[in-house]
Amino acid sequence: MTKPHVHRVTRAEVAKEAGTSVAVVSYVINNGPRPVAQATRERVLAAIKKTGYRPNGIARALASGTTRTYGLVVPNIANPFISSMAHALQQEAFADGRVLLLGDSGDDRARELELINNLLHRQVDGLIYTSVDRHPYIDLIQASGTPCVMLDRVEPELNVCSIQVNEQHAARRATRHLIEHGYRDIAIICGPQEMLNTQDRISGWRLALEEAGLAVRPEWIFSTDYTRQGGYDATKQMLAGELPRALFATNEQQAFGCLRALSEHGLSAPKDLALVCFNGTLESAFNVPSLTTVRQPVTQMAKKAVEMLKKWDGQPHKYEFDFELEIGGSCGCRSLTTSRKSQVT
Amino acid sequence: MTKPHVHRVTRAEVAKEAGTSVAVVSYVINNGPRPVAQATRERVLAAIKKTGYRPNGIARALASGTTRTYGLVVPNIANPFISSMAHALQQEAFADGRVLLLGDSGDDRARELELINNLLHRQVDGLIYTSVDRHPYIDLIQASGTPCVMLDRVEPELNVCSIQVNEQHAARRATRHLIEHGYRDIAIICGPQEMLNTQDRISGWRLALEEAGLAVRPEWIFSTDYTRQGGYDATKQMLAGELPRALFATNEQQAFGCLRALSEHGLSAPKDLALVCFNGTLESAFNVPSLTTVRQPVTQMAKKAVEMLKKWDGQPHKYEFDFELEIGGSCGCRSLTTSRKSQVT
DNA sequence: ATGAAAGCGCTAACAT
DNA sequence: ATGTTAGCGCTTTCAT
Numbered sequence: 001m002t003k004p005h006v007h008r009v010t011r012a013e014v015a016k017e018a019g020t021s022v023a024v025v026s027y028v029i030n031n032g033p034r035p036v037a038q039a040t041r042e043r044v045l046a047a048i049k050k051t052g053y054r055p056n057g058i059a060r061a062l063a064s065g066t067t068r069t070y071g072l073v074v075p076n077i078a079n080p081f082i083s084s085m086a087h088a089l090q091q092e093a094f095a096d097g098r099v100l101l102l103g104d105s106g107d108d109r110a111r112e113l114e115l116i117n118n119l120l121h122r123q124v125d126g127l128i129y130t131s132v133d134r135h136p137y138i139d140l141i142q143a144s145g146t147p148c149v150m151l152d153r154v155e156p157e158l159n160v161c162s163i164q165v166n167e168q169h170a171a172r173r174a175t176r177h178l179i180e181h182g183y184r185d186i187a188i189i190c191g192p193q194e195m196l197n198t199q200d201r202i203s204g205w206r207l208a209l210e211e212a213g214l215a216v217r218p219e220w221i222f223s224t225d226y227t228r229q230g231g232y233d234a235t236k237q238m239l240a241g242e243l244p245r246a247l248f249a250t251n252e253q254q255a256f257g258c259l260r261a262l263s264e265h266g267l268s269a270p271k272d273l274a275l276v277c278f279n280g281t282l283e284s285a286f287n288v289p290s291l292t293t294v295r296q297p298v299t300q301m302a303k304k305a306v307e308m309l310k311k312w313d314g315q316p317h318k319y320e321f322d323f324e325l326e327i328g329g330s331c332g333c334r335s336l337t338t339s340r341k342s343q344v345t
Numbered sequence: 346m347t348k349p350h351v352h353r354v355t356r357a358e359v360a361k362e363a364g365t366s367v368a369v370v371s372y373v374i375n376n377g378p379r380p381v382a383q384a385t386r387e388r389v390l391a392a393i394k395k396t397g398y399r400p401n402g403i404a405r406a407l408a409s410g411t412t413r414t415y416g417l418v419v420p421n422i423a424n425p426f427i428s429s430m431a432h433a434l435q436q437e438a439f440a441d442g443r444v445l446l447l448g449d450s451g452d453d454r455a456r457e458l459e460l461i462n463n464l465l466h467r468q469v470d471g472l473i474y475t476s477v478d479r480h481p482y483i484d485l486i487q488a489s490g491t492p493c494v495m496l497d498r499v500e501p502e503l504n505v506c507s508i509q510v511n512e513q514h515a516a517r518r519a520t521r522h523l524i525e526h527g528y529r530d531i532a533i534i535c536g537p538q539e540m541l542n543t544q545d546r547i548s549g550w551r552l553a554l555e556e557a558g559l560a561v562r563p564e565w566i567f568s569t570d571y572t573r574q575g576g577y578d579a580t581k582q583m584l585a586g587e588l589p590r591a592l593f594a595t596n597e598q599q600a601f602g603c604l605r606a607l608s609e610h611g612l613s614a615p616k617d618l619a620l621v622c623f624n625g626t627l628e629s630a631f632n633v634p635s636l637t638t639v640r641q642p643v644t645q646m647a648k649k650a651v652e653m654l655k656k657w658d659g660q661p662h663k664y665e666f667d668f669e670l671e672i673g674g675s676c677g678c679r680s681l682t683t684s685r686k687s688q689v690t
Numbered sequence: 691a692t693g694a695a696a697g698c699g700c701t702a703a704c705a706t
Numbered sequence: 707a708t709g710t711t712a713g714c715g716c717t718t719t720c721a722t
Contacts, residue, residue, distance in 0.1 A: 008490075010715060021693045026717060033718075037691060054489070057467040058412060059715030061403045062698050069467075072447070076432060078626075083428035087421060090449040094456075099463055102417070102447045104435040111439075118444055122402040122414075143397070145353075228631045256631045263633040281423075283628070286573045286601045288608040355699060366709045371701060378702070382707060404699030407714050 009053040018047035029055055061123065070309060071119035073103040073112065075132040079226075081252060081279045081296075082130070085151070088302035089128060096306060098125065107225075109133050113140075120144045126309035134196050136160075147312035149305045153196050159316040161308055163301050165323040167197055167278075170294045171204025172211075173325055174276045175248050177292065179212045181332050183246035183274055187220035189234045189258060190250045198223070201250040201278060220244055224254070231257025239265055246274040246331075252284055255291055255330075270332035280326060290328030297321050354398040363392035374400055406468065415654060416464035418448040418457065420477040424571075426597060426624045426641075427475070430496070433647035434473060441651060443470065454478050458485075465489045471654035479541050481505075492657035494650045498541050504661040506653055508646050510668040512542055512623075515639045516549025517556075518670055519621045520593050522637065524557045526677050528591035528619055532565035534579045534603060535595045543568070546595040546623060565589055569599070576602025584610055591619040591676075597629055600636055600675075615677035625671060635673030642666050 015022045020040060027036045028044040036044070047053075061067040070093050074082050090100050101119055105112035109132055116137050119127065126147040129136060138158055141148045150162040178186050188205045191198040202221065209216050222238055224230035231254030238244070239261065249255035255277035262268055269275040269289060277284065280293025301321055308317060327333050360367045365385060372381045373389040381389070392398070406412040415438050419427050435445050446464055450457035454477055461482050464472065471492040474481060483503055486493045495507040523531050533550045536543040547566065554561050567583055569575035576599030583589070584606065594600035600622035607613055614620040614634060622629065625638025646666055653662060672678050 008715090012715085022716085023694080023718080024692065027692090030717080035691070040691080052488070054466055056407075056715050058403060058406045059698090060717075062401075062407050062700085062714085063716040063718080065698075065717095067403060069446075077422070077435065078425070078429045078432040080423070080425060080428070083425070083431075084423045086428075086447065087423040087449055087451070090422070090447055091451060094460070094463075097463075099460075099467070100447045101414075102431065102435055102445045104432055106432070106436060115439070115444075117399075118402075118439075118442075121399055122444070144399070228627055232631070256628070259633050260631045260635075268633075282573055283601070286577070286605045287632075288604050288613075290605075353699090357699085367700085368702080368710075369708060372708090375701085380707070385707080401699050404714090405701075407716085408699075408701040410701095410714075 008056070009051045011053070011055070014044065014047045014051055014053045017051055018043040020044060066125055067123050068098045069122070069124050070098055070100050070306075071103055071116075071122070071124040071127045071129075072100045073105065073115055073119065073127060073129045073131075075105055075107050075112075075130060077102065077104045079253065080281045080283055081298075084281050085298050085302060088299045089305060092302045092306040096310065098306075100128075105132055107132050113137055116140060120146055126312065128305050128309070134194055147309045149308050151301075151305065153200060155196070161315075161317050163305050163308070163319045163321070165294075165296050165321050167200040168204040168207070170323045170325075171201040171248065171250070171278065172208045173204075173323075174278065174292075174294050175205045175208035176212070177276055177325060177331060178246040178248065178274055179208060179214070181246070181274060184214055185220075185244040186214070186246040186248065187217075187222065187238060187244035188248045188250065189222045189224060189231055189238075189254050191223070191226045191230075193223050198250065201248075205248050226251045226253060228253045228257040228260070230254055232261045234258070235261035239267075243273070247276075249275060249277040251278050252280045252291065252293065255280075255293075256283075256287070259287075259330075269330045270334075274332045275330040276325075277330075280328075284326070284328060287328075287330075289330045289334070292328040292331040292333065293326050295324045295326045297324070353401070354396045356398070356400070358396055359389065359392045359398045362396055363388045365389060411470055412468050413443045414467070414469050415443055415445050415651075416448055416461075416467070416469040416472045416474075417445045418450065418460055418464070418472060418474045418476075420450055420452045420457075420475060422447065422449045424598065425626045425628055426643075429626050430643050430647060433644045434650060437647045437651040441655065443651075445473075450477055452477050458482055461485060465491055471657065473650050473654070479539055492654045494653050496646075496650065498545060500541070506660075506662050508650050508653070508664045508666070510639075510641050510666050512545035513549040513552070515668045515670075516546040516593065516595070516623065517553045518549075518668075519623065519637075519639050520550045520553035521557070522670060522676060523591040523593065523619055523621055524553060524559070526591070526619060529559055530562075530565075530589040531559070531591040531593065532562075532567065532583060532589035533593045533595065534567045534569060534576055534583075534599050536568070536571045536575075538568050543595065546593075550593050571596045571598060573598045573602040573605070575599055577606045579603070580606035584612075588618070592621075594620060594622040596623050597625045597636065597638065600625075600638075601628075601632070604632075604675075614675045615679075619677045620675040621670075622675075625673075629671070629673060632673075632675075634675045634679070637673040637676040637678065638671050640669045640671045642669070 011025045103115035130151040222234035224234040235258040276292040278294045284291035284293045448460035475496040567579035569579040580603040621637045623639045629636035629638045
């Protein structure tokens, strides 16, 4: 019952000032649910202005049962792909009068659990969730009855809503692009093996190789963290063995780590190693060389995610979005085509 | 009074189940403010487990007057420097049991106002604020009595708390580093002229030049957005005139835009243009070439920001942090020293 | 069209 | 050590 803030004007004072009941003040503020006579409305508005009244969102949330808040749970907001998604989600949510509670788990599964519990206690109206793990805390969320949209793939048998691109297809498409360049020795730097998205991306890579009749060499699967350092370390390791001619890095950060490691050995892309990556952002487009990358339609996905939370019906809808293979210079295309429009102008 | 969620267990049910009063349930949950007999405590805990009770954070916030939430207002969460700061802030805040409400204004001043109003209505316990503009909405925040820490410099006469590095010093130091390399023709790519941080960074640059007896050429001040595209455009413009030998880019994104533009003209750093930038992140360390950059102690600053909100006393404390000039390859140092430890291992 | 009042689920002061 | 209850500031139903 401690009130840390300065005195706050309440609805009662406004009502007194306007000479009405508190209910009418609510009707004016909320534009409903009942009509208010024009004269009364004006008196109320004047009283609001005069008193400097500001509705208390917490009290409103308690009474109305909606916090007008979504929770966003992500592994790490410092990942540019994720922060670009967060940006789009916030824009979208705010257009609907809602704000995002940021839950950044710092790539830590225990922390992720704490955050989800915390956000659920806060009665968020919905959760937008990317787990650090292949076993997201779905039960917990469903038990609370909170609408939830997953932003990655989950075990098919889980009855959850999800939004994603088909990552296996995308990985296959990216790898196939390298094959079309004529490369036959194609390695992959991927995330932790147990994660579903890692598995999808590996299997897409494998599929493309098999379709082209190329050998799948297990020693050319470099599993590491989805970080720059991970890509760097994996590449160092790769450089210690027989060097492939091309590489599929399963996220943008790994690709950057890879380029750095290459450069420390006097190597570069696409000259010594052709490179494509997954989930590129503006960074890929501006990098030198620009990165050929699988692009997810972040803005559209954000729109859909918010829409799904708004229209929540408890059914486990799954939406799949088309990805785009954005051609940059890292795969060697730039030396093949001379007249390509620049990415960045 | 709509309850969108499934039935939620309340404290009353727990009390009934445990055969105690509701107050005791609170005391158990909150570990106070009054002691509870061990036996009772255990009965309550058992009842909580059995019923699946979860405290309602909103009701708690209304009754206690604290939402255990901070608002974070930033120009754009997709900016890597900002998202790394957001990451650190969230970690720090959560250690204190609080969560961040993300207010991403999308570089739009009107949106920023809406967001601040929204967050204030939500009764956030504090605000961490970086404005898109030189005139932040301080009055509004102060009128609400909400603790607030600014993360950039504000007009000195404003009585607000702020945390920052001395940007003029940092800019001067960065520029001086270029001068120490022997470069005499040093340009600057900066942000919008009216912003205080732009002015600080320009004046630091200017000061360093003057101290070295070098000419300050107004045509070598390229004002643009703090974005990759901005850096790109400014560099294109620069390339149309007489090319300087060195450049100070006033944020990391501009630096990347610059490198891209250079590359499209067959030029590169540090060979054709030595480059240092402001507010580098891990991206600078991993880029090829790695970027020489002013680094802010993001983690410490986040710690301090949260601490200031916790210990709020209404006084306009200002904290200045030491920056670090992180040496990379973009300024030419790499060719001078051969034995430098790698940045990224 | 408006007023009165019953919650929303909790905290904590006031009882015992 | 524990029970009872008055708020917290709002939404909305039930009256009028």
